[in-house]
Amino acid sequence: MSTTIRWVDPALVIDPAAGGPVELAGARCPVCATTAFPFQGGCPRCGGEAMERVALPTTGSLWSYTVQNFEPKPPYRGVEPFEPYGVGYVDLGDVCVESRLTVNDPAALSLGMAMRLVTITAFVDGDEPVLTFAFAPQEVAA
Amino acid sequence: MSTDVAIVGIGIHPFGRTEGVSGRAQGAHAARQALGDAGVQWSDIQFTYGGSHSAGDADSLVSDLGLTGAPFINVHNGCGTGGSALISARSALLSGQYDLGMVVGFDKHPRGAFATKPSSLGIGDWYGETGMMVTTQFFAQKIGRYMEQYGIGEETLAAVAEKSFSLGAANPNAWRRSPKTRQEILDAPMVNHPLTQYMFCSPGEGGVALVLARGEVAHRYTANPIYLRSAEFRSRRFGSFEVFSPWTTPEILSGPTGDASAAAFTSAGIGPEDIDVAQIQDTESGAEIMHMAETGLCAHGEQEKLILTGETRPDGSLPVNTDGGVIANGEPIGATGLRQVFESVLQLRGDAGDRQVPGNPKTGFTHVYGAPGISACTVLSR
Ligand SMILES: [Zn+2]
Numbered sequence: 001m002s003t004t005i006r007w008v009d010p011a012l013v014i015d016p017a018a019g020g021p022v023e024l025a026g027a028r029c030p031v032c033a034t035t036a037f038p039f040q041g042g043c044p045r046c047g048g049e050a051m052e053r054v055a056l057p058t059t060g061s062l063w064s065y066t067v068q069n070f071e072p073k074p075p076y077r078g079v080e081p082f083e084p085y086g087v088g089y090v091d092l093g094d095v096c097v098e099s100r101l102t103v104n105d106p107a108a109l110s111l112g113m114a115m116r117l118v119t120i121t122a123f124v125d126g127d128e129p130v131l132t133f134a135f136a137p138q139e140v141a142a
Numbered sequence: 143m144s145t146d147v148a149i150v151g152i153g154i155h156p157f158g159r160t161e162g163v164s165g166r167a168q169g170a171h172a173a174r175q176a177l178g179d180a181g182v183q184w185s186d187i188q189f190t191y192g193g194s195h196s197a198g199d200a201d202s203l204v205s206d207l208g209l210t211g212a213p214f215i216n217v218h219n220g221c222g223t224g225g226s227a228l229i230s231a232r233s234a235l236l237s238g239q240y241d242l243g244m245v246v247g248f249d250k251h252p253r254g255a256f257a258t259k260p261s262s263l264g265i266g267d268w269y270g271e272t273g274m275m276v277t278t279q280f281f282a283q284k285i286g287r288y289m290e291q292y293g294i295g296e297e298t299l300a301a302v303a304e305k306s307f308s309l310g311a312a313n314p315n316a317w318r319r320s321p322k323t324r325q326e327i328l329d330a331p332m333v334n335h336p337l338t339q340y341m342f343c344s345p346g347e348g349g350v351a352l353v354l355a356r357g358e359v360a361h362r363y364t365a366n367p368i369y370l371r372s373a374e375f376r377s378r379r380f381g382s383f384e385v386f387s388p389w390t391t392p393e394i395l396s397g398p399t400g401d402a403s404a405a406a407f408t409s410a411g412i413g414p415e416d417i418d419v420a421q422i423q424d425t426e427s428g429a430e431i432m433h434m435a436e437t438g439l440c441a442h443g444e445q446e447k448l449i450l451t452g453e454t455r456p457d458g459s460l461p462v463n464t465d466g467g468v469i470a471n472g473e474p475i476g477a478t479g480l481r482q483v484f485e486s487v488l489q490l491r492g493d494a495g496d497r498q499v500p501g502n503p504k505t506g507f508t509h510v511y512g513a514p515g516i517s518a519c520t521v522l523s524r
Binding site for chain 2: 008009011012026034036037038044045063064065066067068069070072073074075076077078085087088089091093094095096097098100106111122123132
């Protein structure tokens with residue numbers, strides 16, 4: 001087993017080497033305060049080119065949700081065997097981030113519910129787990 | 143300069159799955175039918191705009207239709223291909239440079255959901271690898287929020303698809319020709335909560351062609367010219383909630399559908415209340431519901447009552463997707479927007495058969511929406 005932590009894309013998080021709690025890395029425009037995710041160089045609102053890399057809040061509220069019930073075509077790479085997974089946007093204040101959800105039962109999800117950032121295994125490459133971010137309902141232990 | 147553009151000929155290759163017939167051949171079939179309908183020869187066509195997303199270069203149709211030397215301009219603009227071709231052809235005729243032109247769109251897609259590479263939209267591979275590069279997830283999330291905001295129930299989603307299948311059964315060019323009950327639609331496998339398999343369209347095949355003339359000369363070709371009063375295209379502005387967005391703004395601002403439809407009505411000089419028959423993007427049941435209000439055809443929250451009381455059927459007060467829409471016709475990307483115009487022309491000519499809107503409709507409206515946040519709308523009238 002490899003002991004290094006491997007992210008699906010290390011640019012998604014502030015410190016991809018950290019073993020503990022992670023923060024998502026967004027982009028904030030110093031001119032118009034627009035926040036985007038993941039980091040991008042240009043501001044989609046004012047066209048400014050000075051976006052700053054910022055840590056996004058790790059808690060927010062569920063803005064929208066659905067459940068993916070069938071296995072998507074490639075480039076999807078999931079953990080085998082396929083299990084339906086939740087997807088939603090989480091309102092982090094200045095930005096809504098689209099994310100995998102740890103819950104796949106729509107009856108257990110509702111708009112506005114409190115969510116917190118966690119890490120999940122997106123897929124396994126050889127024997128190496130590849131991580132991505134997800135949001136979990138606040139009251140459920142990780 | 144010219145003041146009007148008219149549609150003087152229409153042609154279609156039936157939508158669905160036609161084994162052994164290429165997308166190009168379906169486009170050529172539609173083109174020949176449109177020429178016949180206008181009573182002209184291919185050699186009379188002074189220019190063509192055409193497109194397909196995945197069935198080859200449209201301009202290669204000249205090797206089937208005839209090598210006349212006239213300009214044939216390929217349009218490759220995703221779900222907006224037909225609308226973009228139409229806008230370009232309309233401008234060419236309005237400029238006075240030409241009297242007669244053609245617009246053609248065709249496609250043939252493999253089975254199953256469309257697969258899009260994140261990198262083609264400037265998004266990292268992680269987005270696809272982690273299972274979020276799926277168009278149906280977007281529509282499910284958008285309608286889920288909308289249903290909660292306006293108190294719309296799942297029965298209304300099923301009622302939209304029920305109408306689509308029943309009108310598909312009345313449309314000889316449609317793919318889905320068997321009616322389905324609301325219960326069958328609700329009981330179908332869930333794709334993305336709250337949307338089941340029968341609430342979604344599928345990628346398909348088909349071709350549509352239109353012959354367009356400068357308004358001043360339209361009567362040379364037909365006794366029933368249908369005027370293209372406006373054709374407008376808009377891309378997303380900041381703050382609109384769109385498919386394939388790793389992030390969005392907490393507050394939804396104006397979207398391309400609202401922008402393009404408002405522009406189309408302004409440019410046509412009539413309002414949504416003046417429209418007798420509308421064809422709007424129904425990628426899934428929820429899209430038809432939301433687009434009814436985003437285009438201004440009704441108020442937000444009014445849809446459930448209109449749909450459950452049958453007002454969106456051909457004999458209702460607000461006929462929507464009278465040919466069964468994309469739910470019954472499938473979505474060959476290059477042809478889908480032109481199919482809406484084809485159906486509008488049939489309706490305004492009074493030639494729509496079992497699904498004809500009664501009372502001699504005078505005005506039509508079409509609306510396409512697609513990735514990555516575009517909309518194309520037209521207003522038509524007799
Ligand atoms: Zn800015």
